[in-house]
Amino acid sequence: MGKTLAQAMAEFEPGLPLAVAYSGGADSTALLLACAEKWPGRVCAFHVHHGLQAAADAFEQHCREFCARLGVPLRVCRVDARHAPGESPEAAARHARYEAFQGLAQEDAAPGAIENIAVAQQADDQVETLLLALSRGAGLPGLSAMPAQWARDGLRYHRPLLDVPGAELRDWLRARGVAWVEDPTNADEQFTRNRIRARLLPALAVAFPQFRDTFARSAAHAAEAQRLLDELAVDDLTHIGLPPQIARLQTLSRARQANVLRHWLRRAHATVPSAAQLQELLDQVAACTTRGHRIRLKVGTGFVERQGAVLAWYNP
Template identity: 75%
Template sequence: MTRSLVQALQDFQPGLPLAVAYSGGADSMALLLACAEKWPGQVSAIHIHHGLQAAADDFESHCREVCARLGVPLQVLRVDARHAPGQSPEEAARSARYAALRQGAEAAQPPIRHIALAQHADDQAETLLLALSRGAGLPGLSAMPAQWERDGIHYYRPLLEVSGAALRESLRARGISWIEDPSNADEQYTRNRIRARLLPALEAAFPHFRDTFARSAAHAAQAQRLLDELAAEDLVRVGVPPQIARLQELSRARLANVLRHWLRSTHATAPSAAQLEELLDQLAACTTRGHRIHLKVGAGHVERQGQVLTWYNP
């Protein structure tokens, strides 16, 4: 069963001081208020001004008013969230947002190493449905982790077992207002169509879908951790850069697994499904000294150099 805000915050024990990513919407409003009340004087807020819509200045004003009333320090950081050719608007905004959160955390005095994000159970279900719609593998089906570390900063999502409706109800019960982002109603974005059309249908047909979806995502995450452990062992065996002869000793499934791990862990890139299949075929065919491998993979190219594979970004 999904949990209440109070239940979720009882089990939330982050490091302090803590920053809350605060947009001014209901979800982050509920999280900021709960954290500020639980750890008075230890919580600050970071507001990301994306500059993508006319209402952005109003969002900032609202956040400043709320934080002043709560006595919570606020940083407002402006980012350029415009997307590059071939990049999705959502990915561009997400990348800009995390870069800004890191900047804000490092600029704080003392520096902040713990940040709470307000994604909730509905967001988790949407993420899983998005992954399914795109034919994602286990990393995508694992949806959003409850906590992780990146660049020395610990991120937390303490509300993943709380529904969006429960968060809004907790605010209404206290007479607390929030702002609605008009872009959330724009159904040109797949996530918004899922929210507007699919979640109500799932609620009617499967009232506990948030719980079962979360359980499936947890199973996928556990399976991915096992694959990561196997890939790390195999990467030690094949070497860095990987030796072609040792790669060819692996089954096709293990070969795909270790190649993904090598590209991600060593070069911070990921192959598409088609690129990985072509690389597997090329490795299987690489039986002579003169066989050439030069393929577009991820953000760069994989190339054969003598007895090993290398990756470079031209």
């Protein structure tokens, strides 16, 4: 049935001082309050004003008032999180948040050097992420859902609540008489994640009461399998070279070619090919048996092309 907030916090031992990503919603309110009580004077809050809805100013004001009552320093960053044509709104907002967190962590006003940030995704968010990945036909990286820890831009991020159901957090806040804000977009079922939350999670709770735990185990298995594939890709890259030499790439099985090319594009160029793009690239690699064979394919956000004996990726 998942963990309680108290259990999750007992196991959570990040580096201090700690920043908590605080939106004003129930999950981040519970995390901020629990962290502030466990490490008094060593916690600050980061709030990102996305500027995407009229209620954003009210969210910021709520956060300021709550942090003032709590005695927790609050740092606010206003960003333009509007998405570009062809970019998903969720991806644009996520990118803007990471940039904001990096800037906030470097502010002199923050208490000490902030290197650790806690974010409040919980067990229901993890299930939603896994179901979204399944609905999109994702591979192992998507099925691995959200990691409990990861590093980005010199910062260490933590998700200590991934085993705690959302209802447990809300019950904990109500018992303490603590208010939070509700994002009105969370009820808009034009977004797939909201439809999953409103329709699928209640049905899963009836049909499979332990679904949060079992789904979490499946995600963990997928993550473990992906780590093995990453290790294999690193070994294969030492053989085929960087950038990948076509002749050496052709000595691998098609599955290993796909794995190492996906790894190369993701790690070296921060781009992810679609399934169709990757299959076309593999076909072109297989057909590349003469000096005159030309490869230039749209892959991810740029192009893969043949440059002599190797493959190169560029973003024009």
